[in-house]
Amino acid sequence: MTAKLPVNQILLGDNLDLLRRHVPDAGVDLIYLDPPFQSGQDYVHFRDRWPWDKTSEAAFADLVERGPQKPAAFLQNLRELLGAGDTLAYLTMMAPRLVELYRVLKPTGSLYLHCDPGMSHYLKVLLDLIFGPEYFRGEIVWRIGWISGFKTRARKWIRNHDVILYYVKSRRFTFNKIHLNHTYGYQRRGKAGKAPGIPLEDVWGLSTEEGLTSIHIMSFSREKLGWPTQKPEALLDRIVAASSHPLDLVLDPFCGSGTTLAAAERLSRRWIGMDISSEAVALAQKRLEKITPLLPPGAAS
Numbered sequence: 001m002t003a004k005l006p007v008n009q010i011l012l013g014d015n016l017d018l019l020r021r022h023v024p025d026a027g028v029d030l031i032y033l034d035p036p037f038q039s040g041q042d043y044v045h046f047r048d049r050w051p052w053d054k055t056s057e058a059a060f061a062d063l064v065e066r067g068p069q070k071p072a073a074f075l076q077n078l079r080e081l082l083g084a085g086d087t088l089a090y091l092t093m094m095a096p097r098l099v100e101l102y103r104v105l106k107p108t109g110s111l112y113l114h115c116d117p118g119m120s121h122y123l124k125v126l127l128d129l130i131f132g133p134e135y136f137r138g139e140i141v142w143r144i145g146w147i148s149g150f151k152t153r154a155r156k157w158i159r160n161h162d163v164i165l166y167y168v169k170s171r172r173f174t175f176n177k178i179h180l181n182h183t184y185g186y187q188r189r190g191k192a193g194k195a196p197g198i199p200l201e202d203v204w205g206l207s208t209e210e211g212l213t214s215i216h217i218m219s220f221s222r223e224k225l226g227w228p229t230q231k232p233e234a235l236l237d238r239i240v241a242a243s244s245h246p247l248d249l250v251l252d253p254f255c256g257s258g259t260t261l262a263a264a265e266r267l268s269r270r271w272i273g274m275d276i277s278s279e280a281v282a283l284a285q286k287r288l289e290k291i292t293p294l295l296p297p298g299a300a301s
């Protein structure tokens, strides 16, 4: 492992290897990860298909050998119940990465895992086994946006939300409560003075909230950088503002176009990004160069 944390850097490579080589135990305040979802799609720069193959077999054997015991036992049981197929291959990829992310998190740290309803139930069990079920702090439902195009033709309830699983490492976690502004004309019943606003709940992206609609359905979005799975900055602003302080260290091990890093930089946090695609790293680096932190250098210390 290299001695110095690669702060404010975007590392190119497989995050499992990068985490093991570059990130020491208990050094990170906040982790947000938006990994492939097991969607079965081929994106221009990465494949989100997980057929069971030699790589999965080797990763499975490695997890069983290295442990920890509970996630390994969970996957061994799933293998008996579901067989060695796409679901097991995907979870075999995710499990050791979640174990490493837990290792690098500070005792006061938080982790947010962005996924969708196809895999969220398995991922939640994995996280329960790694963090302990008592450290599950909630599930955020993010409404992706308005419905149009091919989605409207689906013969089912149209999927229009993602899931963000939220865990903390101990009871000493950071949480800055966020309030939304009251709508115009609101007055506190029987009380004078300014109300603090509405405390944020766990359903995000309803029509009244600005900036939270997926940028992919907004052809006019100025945020759009051409990365197929890019998330809105407003989504990450909330997570970074609520679960870290200025100068804290934020890690995104599947950083793509660098949305988390951009939010962290603007909010005067330190950050580390990782991605296996050189196109993503180049795109995120270019994006970060253009951001000015809200606090002047030194003001956050």
Ligand SMILES: C[S@@+](CC[C@H](N)C(=O)[O-])C[C@H]1O[C@@H](n2cnc3c(N)ncnc32)[C@H](O)[C@@H]1O
Binding pocket: 013, 014, 015, 016, 034, 035, 036, 045, 046, 227, 229, 230, 231, 232, 253, 254, 255, 256, 257, 258, 259, 260, 274, 275, 276, 277, 280
């Ligand atoms: C869903 S995208 C993340 C999008 C990002 N949140 C954004 O706003 O642009 C997932 C990213 O994970 C990267 N990736 C996939 N497997 C990886 C691995 N083993 N190590 C590092 N990055 C990986 C892909 O290249 C892709 O950019």
